[in-house]
Amino acid sequence: MTYTLPKTSIKSLYALALAEGEGVGTAYEYFAKRLVLRPWLPTIPPVKRLLITGLPEKYGSSLDYLLLAEGLGATAVIADDRPAALEKFQASWDRARQVGWLTAVQPELILVQNMAEMAGLSGPFDLAISNEVIQRLPAADRPAYVQRQGEITTAVALFCPNAANPDHAAHSGLSTLELSELLTLSPAHLVTRSGYIDMPPFPTGVSRSAEQRTQAESGAFEGLVMWGLGYFARLERWLPTAVRRQKSHIIYNLMSSYR
Numbered sequence: 001m002t003y004t005l006p007k008t009s010i011k012s013l014y015a016l017a018l019a020e021g022e023g024v025g026t027a028y029e030y031f032a033k034r035l036v037l038r039p040w041l042p043t044i045p046p047v048k049r050l051l052i053t054g055l056p057e058k059y060g061s062s063l064d065y066l067l068l069a070e071g072l073g074a075t076a077v078i079a080d081d082r083p084a085a086l087e088k089f090q091a092s093w094d095r096a097r098q099v100g101w102l103t104a105v106q107p108e109l110i111l112v113q114n115m116a117e118m119a120g121l122s123g124p125f126d127l128a129i130s131n132e133v134i135q136r137l138p139a140a141d142r143p144a145y146v147q148r149q150g151e152i153t154t155a156v157a158l159f160c161p162n163a164a165n166p167d168h169a170a171h172s173g174l175s176t177l178e179l180s181e182l183l184t185l186s187p188a189h190l191v192t193r194s195g196y197i198d199m200p201p202f203p204t205g206v207s208r209s210a211e212q213r214t215q216a217e218s219g220a221f222e223g224l225v226m227w228g229l230g231y232f233a234r235l236e237r238w239l240p241t242a243v244r245r246q247k248s249h250i251i252y253n254l255m256s257s258y259r
Contacts, residue, residue, distance in 0.1 A: 005038045006071040010226040019096035020060040025200055030064035032198040032233050033159060036252060040193055044155040044256050051125040052078040053149055054115050054133035055085040057174055061092040065129055069105050076107040081115045116141035123152030131159040135175040146185045155256040162196060162251045179251040190255040196248035201232055
């Protein structure tokens, strides 16, 4: 059975970013991740149970992964070890539903004591996915975090801030990993794709007021700009690896035990 991830635009994803209190940079990130996931998802079994293995360290609430579950017709479970992060997710999801988004999915939120162990989760799952999580864990816990996902899922998608882009790290205040570090944590025979993504053509650290963000959602010029950003995002993969390594905000590693 083959299936296709529904197409979205940066402008449409901007509605989710606003619900999270974020802006166009987050919408661009969500679009870039979907570009990576779109050709990969048909290579794994259909995703009927999706596990979000932790919420972001700092920015947003990964509503794009809830949109992923909704688009695939999958149930969603969200596990995190921070009550405040789960509460933030709930508030963001509530705001998204108020404007007509994410109304066809009902995620289960689970508070775990330890992200590496994720004890109490009832598998199996078809896909475990996370963003901005593994780098915030103690180094000693990271191998167990990856291993645990492999035990309860068929496929794993890890997205993480890129340590090779020090400017982004400095402005974001996030912990980071090198792509080589991320790959070292994963069994080599399970890695199907990896690389660098998310290099929006505007300066890191640009912020806008809530009013400006809301205006951008309906403005014709802003819509045209976001349309152009979508094409730029599609061109990222054609840039030299050295450029993507230095400029990308995110590294990723996609793994699957399905052959």
